[in-house]
Amino acid sequence: MSARTGLGRELIGSTYLLPAIIAAVSAGGLVFALVGDGAWDAASWLGLGIPVAIVLWCWQSPVLSSSRSKDVSRAAVQHGD
Amino acid sequence: MTNKTARRWWWVHKWSSLISTAFLLMLCITGLPLIFSHEIDSLLHEEVEPREVPTNTPRANLDRVLATALREHPGKSVQFISWDKDEPNVVLTFVGDSPTSDPQKNKILRIDAHTGEFLDQPDFENRLTGILFRLHVEIFAGLPGKLFLGLMGLLFVIALISGVVVYGPSMRKADFGRMRSGRVRGVRWLDLHNLVGIVALAWMLVVGSTGVINTWADLVLKVWQMDQLAEMLGPLRDKPIPANLASVDTVVKKAQEVLPDMKPSFVAFPGGLFSSPGHYVVFMRGDAPVTSRLLKPVILDGATGDFVDTRDMPWYVKTLLLSQPLHFGDYGGLPLKILWGVLDIFTIIVLATGLYLWLFRRRSPNANRLIEALARGEDDYSGQLPARGAR
Numbered sequence: 001m002s003a004r005t006g007l008g009r010e011l012i013g014s015t016y017l018l019p020a021i022i023a024a025v026s027a028g029g030l031v032f033a034l035v036g037d038g039a040w041d042a043a044s045w046l047g048l049g050i051p052v053a054i055v056l057w058c059w060q061s062p063v064l065s066s067s068r069s070k071d072v073s074r075a076a077v078q079h080g081d
Numbered sequence: 082m083t084n085k086t087a088r089r090w091w092w093v094h095k096w097s098s099l100i101s102t103a104f105l106l107m108l109c110i111t112g113l114p115l116i117f118s119h120e121i122d123s124l125l126h127e128e129v130e131p132r133e134v135p136t137n138t139p140r141a142n143l144d145r146v147l148a149t150a151l152r153e154h155p156g157k158s159v160q161f162i163s164w165d166k167d168e169p170n171v172v173l174t175f176v177g178d179s180p181t182s183d184p185q186k187n188k189i190l191r192i193d194a195h196t197g198e199f200l201d202q203p204d205f206e207n208r209l210t211g212i213l214f215r216l217h218v219e220i221f222a223g224l225p226g227k228l229f230l231g232l233m234g235l236l237f238v239i240a241l242i243s244g245v246v247v248y249g250p251s252m253r254k255a256d257f258g259r260m261r262s263g264r265v266r267g268v269r270w271l272d273l274h275n276l277v278g279i280v281a282l283a284w285m286l287v288v289g290s291t292g293v294i295n296t297w298a299d300l301v302l303k304v305w306q307m308d309q310l311a312e313m314l315g316p317l318r319d320k321p322i323p324a325n326l327a328s329v330d331t332v333v334k335k336a337q338e339v340l341p342d343m344k345p346s347f348v349a350f351p352g353g354l355f356s357s358p359g360h361y362v363v364f365m366r367g368d369a370p371v372t373s374r375l376l377k378p379v380i381l382d383g384a385t386g387d388f389v390d391t392r393d394m395p396w397y398v399k400t401l402l403l404s405q406p407l408h409f410g411d412y413g414g415l416p417l418k419i420l421w422g423v424l425d426i427f428t429i430i431v432l433a434t435g436l437y438l439w440l441f442r443r444r445s446p447n448a449n450r451l452i453e454a455l456a457r458g459e460d461d462y463s464g465q466l467p468a469r470g471a472r
Contacts, residue, residue: 015248015249015252015253015257016248016249018257019245019248019257019279019280019282022279022280022282022283023282023283024283026281026282026283026284027283027287029420030283030284030287030407032413033370033412033413033414033417034370034371034403034406034407034412035369035370035371036369036370037369037370040370040413041413041414041416041417044413044417045413045416045417045420048284048417048420048424049420051280051281051283051284051424052420052423052424052427054258054280055276055277055280055281055427057258058258058260058276059260059273059276
């Protein structure tokens with residue numbers, strides 16, 4: 001990762017990348033059912049179901065993500081600073 | 082981001098949230114059952130069902146429907162009739178004291194669309210969902226209440242945007258969705274606040290801002306009457322309410338001849354909120370989810386029933402009409418409503434954890450420094466930790 005400034009890291013690195021993808025998927029979920037019925041409705045359920053699933057998944061595995069994030073952040077500190 | 086700008090965004094996030102939190106919590110809690118108001122109503126209240134008829138049975142003449150309503154309320158005036166997409170065999174008739182009386186005081190009569198017979202007059206106002214609705218929309222304070230809640234909604238949108246900005250520094254050195262456990266309780270609340278806040282962001286932004294737009298509905302319709310409707314009527318706009326109204330059945334049939342691909346959604350009688358004194362306005366709808374919301378008005382003379390004009394709604398009315406489904410979540414079947422409910426609960430979690438974090442920081446100066454350090458993305462805060470159980 002070449003961007004060492006804070007802004008560069010935020011945009012290119014992972015901080016805002018995943019949230020942006022999730023926001024785009026949710027936006028699709030919000031719009032699809034407006035366009036039509038049937039398959040369009042199902043696309044909406046999927047689009048809004050994904051963010052719900054992500055929250056539930058992260059929530060029920062706190063220990064796992066805790067230890068992982070610690071390792072990653074330690075590594076980031078050593079590399080970056 | 083410099084330290085100074087970061088601090089400014091923090092300030093914005095803190096105050097926009099703090100001021101609006103109590104009202105947002107009320108809106109989320111009352112909004113949750115309102116998502117399912119149809120289901121709750123049919124569970125709690127018995128309704129007289131319209132008669133089962135074979136398909137293609139001709140519909141009752143609308144003049145007969147009108148006569149039925151006025152037989153129930155002699156001497157009163159019908160202000161609107163409308164058709165519910167979910168109840169195609171019923172005509173809803175809105176009866177007021179006069180053509181210009183406050184439409185919120187209208188009696189709503191359900192009338193069989195085929196036989197033209199009176200079914201019942203549900204007291205929508207005083208049902209559980211009706212009371213929740215008035216609390217949710219206007220905190221029982223009419224238009225001022227509505228506009229006030231709109232302001233709170235605006236603060237909520239600002240809190241969301243500033244929240245995104247401070248999310249970056251806060252999560253700079255962390256994995257997405259990190260949920261630390263076994264440390265200070267405040268840390269867990271911060272992780273939960275960050276996770277749920279950022280994942281539900283798009284939904285909260287859309288439902289929040291469409292809610293704000295909905296609070297301007299009364300004003301938007303007033304502007305439409307003074308702007309497009311007045312323009313369509315030209316010099317005819319000052320015509321008084323006719324003594325003898327043209328047959329509503331003829332009026333609706335004419336509107337359908339003008340726009341044969343559309344169906345009537347509701348009829349505004351002369352003098353009411355959605356018409357002019359001298360004219361009927363028949364609002365026509367399409368069949369797809371979007372076009373069924375984007376109503377198109379057909380103007381007809383109140384005395385003769387002659388066609389006057391029809392135009393697409395201006396952008397500001399279209400925005401309002403499309404804001405409604407995006408706020409209610411009623412356009413994608415029951416699964417979408419359930420997702421709406423879950424995301425509403427997520428919003429409550431974001432609000433509650435945000436409030437808790439603020440209280441936590443106030444109660445303990447150590448915790449304050451800790452959260453600030455965490456928010457700046459400094460992971461090594463061991464020197465600033467208050468001893469566990471010290472509080």
